[in-house]
Amino acid sequence: MKIVVISDSHGRMLDVYDAVERECPDAVIHLGDCYEDACELRHSYPDLPVYAVLGNNDWGADVPLQSVVTLEGVRIYLTHGHRDGACFSSPGNVPAHAAEQDCQLALFGHTHIVYHAKHGTVEVLNPGSISLPRRGVASYAVLTLNEGRVECITLHDTQGGLWDPEKKKQKKWGWF
Incomplete structure (x- = not known):
C-alpha cells in the first residue's frame, strides 16, 4: 500500500494535487493545518481514502486532534503535534503517545521541519510542510506498507x- 503523507498545506493546494497525481497513492494522510485541504482532496478524489487530524490553525471541524488508523496491518498514530509538545528540535510526546496506543508508526506535523527517527519500537516521522517549509524546500513523504510492516x-x-536537506528553498511563484 502506498500512502502520501502531507502536513501544513495552509490552503496552498497546487503542490498537494501535484503530489497525488505524481504518486498515485492508495491513500493520503493530512496531518493538519488546513483541514479544509483534506476535505478538498476528498471532494476531488472521491475514491481515494483521506485520513486527517486537526492542526493548531484549524477550527470548528468535528475532527479529532489525534487518531489511530490501521492500514495494511500497520497501526499508525496521527497528530498535528502541537498538543503533543512537538517543537523545532523534538517530537515531544508523540513517540510516547504512539507507544501507549501500540502503534508502530507515529506521524506528526506542526513544525514545518522534516524529522525521521526511531524511538524504541516506534518509527516517528514529520514530512515537513508541503507549502511553507522552515528549513530547506517544501516536502511530503511516501510510505510503503506491506503485510504489517x-x-x-x-x-x-x-x-x-x-x-x-541541503537544498535551498526554491521560489516557484514570485511571492511564495
Whole structure:
C-alpha cells in the first residue's frame, strides 16, 4: 500500500494535487493545518481514502486532534503535534503517545521541519510542510506498507525528487 503523507498545506493546494497525481497513492494522510485541504482532496478524489487530524490553525471541524488508523496491518498514530509538545528540535510526546496506543508508526506535523527517527519500537516521522517549509524546500513523504510492516519511507520535494536537506528553498511563484 502506498500512502502520501502531507502536513501544513495552509490552503496552498497546487503542490498537494501535484503530489497525488505524481504518486498515485492508495491513500493520503493530512496531518493538519488546513483541514479544509483534506476535505478538498476528498471532494476531488472521491475514491481515494483521506485520513486527517486537526492542526493548531484549524477550527470548528468535528475532527479529532489525534487518531489511530490501521492500514495494511500497520497501526499508525496521527497528530498535528502541537498538543503533543512537538517543537523545532523534538517530537515531544508523540513517540510516547504512539507507544501507549501500540502503534508502530507515529506521524506528526506542526513544525514545518522534516524529522525521521526511531524511538524504541516506534518509527516517528514529520514530512515537513508541503507549502511553507522552515528549513530547506517544501516536502511530503511516501510510505510503503506491506503485510504489517513499514517497507519504505521516502521524503520528496514538491518537484517529485528525493528531498535533500541541503537544498535551498526554491521560489516557484514570485511571492511564495
